[in-house]
Amino acid sequence: xxxxxxxxxxxxxxxxxxxxxxxxxxxxxxxxxxxxxxxxxxxxxxxxxxxxxxxxxxxxxxxxxxxxxxxxxxxxxxxxxxxxxxxxxxxxxxxxxxxxxxxxxxxxxxxxxxxxxxxxxxxxxxxxxxxxxxxxxxxxxxxxxxxxxxxxxxxxxxxxxxxxxxxxxxxxxxxxxxxxxxxxxxxxxxxxxxxxxxxxxxxxxxxxxxxxxxxxxxxxxxxxxxxxxxxxxxxxxxxxxxxxxxxxxxxxxxxxxxxxxxxxxxxxxxxxxxxxxxxxxxxxxxxxxxxxxxxxxxxxxxxxxxxxxxxxxxxxxxxxxxxxxxx
Numbered sequence: 223x224x225x226x227x228x229x230x231x232x233x234x235x236x237x238x239x240x241x242x243x244x245x246x247x248x249x250x251x252x253x254x255x256x257x258x259x260x261x262x263x264x265x266x267x268x269x270x271x272x273x274x275x276x277x278x279x280x281x282x283x284x285x286x287x288x289x290x291x292x293x294x295x296x297x298x299x300x301x302x303x304x305x306x307x308x309x310x311x312x313x314x315x316x317x318x319x320x321x322x323x324x325x326x327x328x329x330x331x332x333x334x335x336x337x338x339x340x341x342x343x344x345x346x347x348x349x350x351x352x353x354x355x356x357x358x359x360x361x362x363x364x365x366x367x368x369x370x371x372x373x374x375x376x377x378x379x380x381x382x383x384x385x386x387x388x389x390x391x392x393x394x395x396x397x398x399x400x401x402x403x404x405x406x407x408x409x410x411x412x413x414x415x416x417x418x419x420x421x422x423x424x425x426x427x428x429x430x431x432x433x434x435x436x437x438x439x440x441x442x443x444x445x446x447x448x449x450x451x452x453x454x455x456x457x458x459x460x461x462x463x464x465x466x467x468x469x470x471x472x473x474x475x476x477x478x479x480x481x482x483x484x485x486x487x488x489x490x491x492x493x494x495x496x497x498x499x500x501x502x503x504x505x506x507x508x509x510x511x512x513x514x515x516x517x518x519x520x521x522x523x524x525x526x527x528x529x530x531x532x533x534x535x536x537x538x539x540x541x542x543x544x545x546x547x548x549x
Contacts, residue, residue: 223282227252230275237268252279312361312377315341320376322367322386322397324351327413327434331387332360343376367397373404383409391419395426402427475533477508478544482526486544492520494530502534 227248234244243260250257251272263272319335319342321328328344332355335342344355344362355362365372367386378384378401386397394412401410412428414420420431480487486494491504507515510527524530530544 223252223279223286226275226279226282230271230279233271234268237265237271248275248279251275252283254280254283308356308361308363309375312343312363312375315343315361315377316380317382318342318377318380320345320373320378320381320384322346322384323388324348324355324362325387325389327387331385332358336360343381345372345376368393368400370400370404373397373401378404378408381405381408383411385411385413387413389413389415391415391422395419395422398423398426398428475531478530478532480524480526480528480530480544484526484544486524486530487526489524490520491518491522491524494524498534502532504530505533506531 227245230248230251231241231244234247235241239247239261247260249255250260252275263269319340321331321335321342322345324332324344324346328346332342332344342361344352344360345365345367346352346355346362347364347366349364352362352364363372363376365375367373367388384397384401384405386394386401388394388397391414394414398410398412401408410428411430411432412423412426414423414431414433415435417433420433423431486497489497491507495503504518505516507518507522507524508529508531509515510525515522
């Protein structure tokens with residue numbers, strides 16, 4: 223159509239018309255507006271140009287308009303049927319995981335869940351991020367996680383776990399409250415940015431709270447303080463293969479540094495495990511001096527600065543027990 227308009231304009235200009243008059247005449251003809259000629263069509267040459275512009279231009283506009291309508295219709299139909307298909311798949315889910323937020327952490331979490339074979343649904347407010355999720359073949363609901371209707375659309379009544387990983391503490395607290403009221407049996411894992419938010423999320427109904435900044439700092443400290451143990455836990459494929467089934471069972475492997483004056487500092491292995499309420503058990507003790515005790519004896523005492531290798535539930539909870547003040 224651009225070529226037709228350009229050629230017809232040049233043809234009128236070759237007959238002595240100005241560019242403005244020629245271009246205006248071509249547009250009137252191509253779009254079939256019919257306001258009348260801007261100049262008299264009084265020669266055979268002008269008649270031929272006008273007739274050719276009518277035939278080619280009008281036919282081209284019909285084809286172009288039809289193609290655009292077809293394109294828009296197909297896109298709309300694909301969107302409608304794609305949404306319906308996704309809604310049906312979500313309606314058939316049971317015992318799945320809902321991930322609220324498809325940001326940096328949400329993307330990594332979704333990838334790990336997919337690798338682990340878990341059924342999950344992404345709940346994301348941004349249409350652009352939701353499109354990215356659908357492009358990765360993830361089930362996705364576009365909506366605000368603080369809206370109960372959006373949570374219901376994600377199948378919260380049948381879900382096993384909800385992970386709210388938004389970078390907004392207030393939104394995570396509100397989502398936790400809403401999710402707990404909609405499904406009292408739901409396991410809720412909430413992300414917190416500030417340490418003061420952890421207690422609020424727990425009161426709101428979260429089962430576990432994850433503080434990404436603290437985890438990152440603790441991980442770096444473990445690498446610095448106990449490089450050999452870190453390589454043992456995270457540096458081998460065998461250990462990584464072992465960690466995967468442990469995570470499926472809800473267990474974590476971590477190193478906790480016994481602080482000076484901590485609640486567990488100075489106690490024996492047996493006493494620490496008893497005070498922990500069987501939330502974890504100690505599989506290795508690393509002395510500050512560098513001495514390592516795999517499978518430590520129950521009577522061995524933990525001293526300040528020792529690295530304690532734990533396997534258990536609730537990594538943040540067990541770490542908090544060590545950091546707490548002595549009773």
